[in-house]
Amino acid sequence: MTTNTENGELPLPTPAALVRKNFADTVLSSLATLGRALRMGTQAVGVGVTDALRVRFQVNETLNQAWFLIKVTAVPSVLMAIPFGVIVSAQVGNIVAQLGADSMIGAAGGLGVIKQGAPMATAMLLGGAGAAAIAADLGARTVREEVDALRVMGVDPVQRLVVPRIAAMMLVAPLLNILIIFVGIASGFVAAVTAMDVTPGSYWQSFGSFTTPVDVWVSLIKASLFGFLVVVIACQRGLEATGGPRGVADGVNAAVVMSIAAVVVLNTAITQVVTMFLPVRMA
Template identity: 65%
Template sequence: MAVTQMPPEEQRTESSAFEIVRQNFSGTAGSALRTFGRGVILGVESVRGAVADIARRKFNVPETLHQAWFFISVTALPAILMAIPFGVIVSMQVGNLIQQLGADSLVGAASGLGVIKQGAPMATGLLLGGAGAAAIASDLGARTVREEIDALRVMGISPVHRLVIPRMVAMLLVAPLLNVLIIFVGVTAGYLVAIGVQGVPAGSYWLTFGSFTTLADVVVSVGKSILFGFLVVVIACQRGLEARGGPRGVADGVNAAVVLSVVAIVIVNLVITQLSAMFIPVRVA
């Protein structure tokens, strides 16, 4: 039986296509690793610079307060609007399931833990990754394409100390405040739904909420929000400072900052959730 062989032209075409795919993959992977490395360097430089500026009393307090107020103004109202339906959904879905199991008294614990451990930090990260990252990347990107960043370097002024560090500190200040606001609004919304719609006694709701929710859960939630804020500001500043190609480059940088921030938040949240489940188990009342 004769064996059919591929013609030499087709063999060369297939090998060349495979080589192109391999080169594209290696180039994309190498570019991603280099971008990640520059982000790590920027994050480390920002933290060191912030500590040094505070120690030498050269920290730019007015700019930090201005950026903090801006972040609050663009995220406070969306945070409330996001926390209300989230608290209602958690209370309704979890409450219906628990009522079917005959454990109505546990609605408070389940709703509170859902909002504190997952809902509040994720909502905080997504809000900062949306509004905050877009604002930072667009501002720094516009400065970059107008060559303001190069002008700062020519004058001997570090863009990291002048622009990045105030935004980083402002984000780290706003993130936990936003997280606490979402916790308060989400738990309150879940409480109103539980006692008004599902008929759960108010005392039972708060009793189980206090029995199962610990201070460690709140600390982990606030820590998540701070870490998410740090990731957002580093990614957004990097994309803004590396913007190229005029307005189109700024738009691409803003889009990349938002997408990368959301992806990083989801991945980091998954890792922290697994670690907290291993080392900080759910309290049994």
């Protein structure tokens, strides 16, 4: 702390103290935002289950939102999966070739795409394109006071706006994950056969020897969890937008950054748990 004893003023904080304070405030604010998002997500799940049991679930709105998400993520997912599969095969192939185990490229590349690449690519696409679109839509509705109008009319915004978007995201995330797995493995196979002189038979034999249905199910579950986390953060930031267009833009930016950061942390935790209880073994 620096002081100004001549004028008898209060001590002034040092730059290091200001940095620490700002960092602590940012972390606490982010955790509080994540907590509010998860609470809203829990409420939306309860409302959605109740609506489904009472046969009043918004199926049309859910399908419309799902189709919108597919339109904005399908082509980018293919464009992302192709180079990802090639890069994984090339990097893994170079290491494996030095060990004299070229036949294991299929297993290493396939498992890399299924267990890590596809779920993370799905989360990034949904967090970048899907979350941005959802946060912008709900943020615009909020600053135009449409959400307040729904509350005045006795309509729950979570039931009307959030539940269909969560259901759509939970529907699209596994489908997008499957698409990325297929394209990534296919592109990795082409790269291994054409550039690294791996025979097609050995590639698929090693892939089938180490890849199990459990790996695919874990990948689909991870994609679904990531999709749920992305959509609840996007909805929460959109419904809390304030300050006009600038507030909507800040909400969109925060939704993308927070969703990707939360997905990375969650993926690390899930990977550790899965590796502990489901180690890689021959099928």
